[in-house]
Amino acid sequence: MSGRKYHDGGEMFVYDLYSTMIKAERPDGKNLFTEKLVIEPARFPVRYGGIMGDHDVFGNVILADTEGARRRHSRRGSSGP
16 A cells, blocks of 8 residues: 555655545445545655554454354344344
8 A cells, every 4th residue: 555665766655545445234234334544645644643654554454253243242132243
């Protein structure tokens, strides 16, 4: 996402717009979550503290544990995922 770090002086965050969206739904179609990420380096410098700072790579991990969710829902009296 950051660009080619070692290419002709670097191309770190040299792009106009990065946009991504991830959604998760239950089998019945009910929305679990939607996450939208938009990065515009010219508008909001990515190297600011609190955004990327000195880091070159952004990662996002979403864990969807079906069995754990079933246990939590069963304790609450729900039908589960």
